Amino acid sequence: VTAEKGGYDHFMLKEIHEQPRAIRDTLTGRVKGGQADLSREIALSPEELREIERIHFVACGTAYHAGLVGKYVIEELVRIPVEVDVASEYRYRNPILTPRTLVVVVSQSGETADTLAALREAKKAGSRVLAITNVVGSTVAREADDVFITQAGPEIAVASTKAYTSQLIAIYLLGLYLAWIRGTRSEAELAEVVKHLEGLPELAERTLQLEGAVRLLAAEIAKKEDLFYIGRGLDYAVALEGSLKLKEITYIHSEAYTAGELKHGTLALIEEGVPVIALATQTALYDKMVSNIEEVKARGARVLGIALEGDEELHKLADEVLTIPRTLSLLTPVLTVIPLQLLAYHACVARGYDVDKPRNLAKSVTVE
Ligand code: G6P
Numbered sequence: 001v002t003a004e005k006g007g008y009d010h011f012m013l014k015e016i017h018e019q020p021r022a023i024r025d026t027l028t029g030r031v032k033g034g035q036a037d038l039s040r041e042i043a044l045s046p047e048e049l050r051e052i053e054r055i056h057f058v059a060c061g062t063a064y065h066a067g068l069v070g071k072y073v074i075e076e077l078v079r080i081p082v083e084v085d086v087a088s089e090y091r092y093r094n095p096i097l098t099p100r101t102l103v104v105v106v107s108q109s110g111e112t113a114d115t116l117a118a119l120r121e122a123k124k125a126g127s128r129v130l131a132i133t134n135v136v137g138s139t140v141a142r143e144a145d146d147v148f149i150t151q152a153g154p155e156i157a158v159a160s161t162k163a164y165t166s167q168l169i170a171i172y173l174l175g176l177y178l179a180w181i182r183g184t185r186s187e188a189e190l191a192e193v194v195k196h197l198e199g200l201p202e203l204a205e206r207t208l209q210l211e212g213a214v215r216l217l218a219a220e221i222a223k224k225e226d227l228f229y230i231g232r233g234l235d236y237a238v239a240l241e242g243s244l245k246l247k248e249i250t251y252i253h254s255e256a257y258t259a260g261e262l263k264h265g266t267l268a269l270i271e272e273g274v275p276v277i278a279l280a281t282q283t284a285l286y287d288k289m290v291s292n293i294e295e296v297k298a299r300g301a302r303v304l305g306i307a308l309e310g311d312e313e314l315h316k317l318a319d320e321v322l323t324i325p326r327t328l329s330l331l332t333p334v335l336t337v338i339p340l341q342l343l344a345y346h347a348c349v350a351r352g353y354d355v356d357k358p359r360n361l362a363k364s365v366t367v368e
Helices: 011-017 019-025 046-051 059-077 112-123 139-143 160-183 187-198 198-207 211-221 233-252 260-264 283-298 313-317 333-351
Strands: 056-057 084-088 101-107 127-133 146-148 228-230 253-258 275-280 302-308 320-324
Touching: 011 019, 011 333, 019 160, 046 160, 056 059, 056 112, 059 084, 059 101, 059 160, 059 233, 101 112, 101 233, 112 127, 112 139, 127 139, 127 160, 146 160, 160 187, 160 333, 187 198, 198 333, 211 320, 211 333, 228 233, 228 260, 228 283, 233 253, 233 275, 233 333, 253 260, 260 283, 275 283, 275 333, 283 302, 283 313, 302 313, 302 333, 320 333
Parallel strands: 056 084, 056 101, 101 127, 127 146, 228 253, 228 275, 275 302, 302 320
Antiparallel strands: none
């Protein structure tokens, strides 16, 4: 069993460390001449791709959080309206589906019952369905019109890690491909994003070096019962995923909030010593985040900031700061999530719970 875990104590830790490889493999063969090329994955002609009027991401759990990143990324690069839905809601809410709607179902296993039902609804309505899945030959892969296989490799731990970052890579490639075909960005701009995308495996490797520092912080977090994650823009999407990781395996109550919404309710819960994990990696939103961190600090919160390397300001404000390597703001989620995964992992170990098989949860939920 230790051999299966590649020398790591748990599958989750092994899978966290496999992310640089998973990202690299998911990119392989999908970039040509400095542009993303998904013509092998997506059979639609350039003409048909230009006719798409809206995109729906539909998924559950961690895959849903990847879809949230997808909304920001695709709207930014392609300027098509994007909706993101939890599959169990989507299938029952009579969504507006037309033949010009592209429905992207995201599912690590390709077997999640709600996601599959959503896929079937979309197909019945005549929409085009693209599956982003990790499992070749899964039901979702077989039933979708087009399939993008993430190359994360088998994921065993219930808490999803490398599947999520691989899904993000698939989403970036989709956004870049659509932007190229539809001409919403210049070739030079797209090539710049592609270049940074190809730099992510190495930066993910560097981000993993935070593990020692994260382990120490996790020992403190493990003693808490409530915790908040705050962020804006893409950092908010990552905050949701970080919060889910912690809940799933440590059973600590945590919530993720858009930092700007704090004043409309959550701020009432901030008192002396409440831990707040503040994500501040989005350059355009940085000053806004700093004010939000000041707000929680003024009420006694204990703040762990996640910032970009070279950040000076947050060090003065937060109690602790972890920094991730610099890349384009659009791409930071791939790196920002890594310390949050490690934090959940080490807090779980510190609490003595079963990392790979948390209570009440299953790796793949194949019944409704
Ligand atoms: C379960 C797993 C989660 C996963 C979700 C969706 O709840 O425990 O880790 O994110 O299902 O799974 P899928 O295979 O569709 O991505």
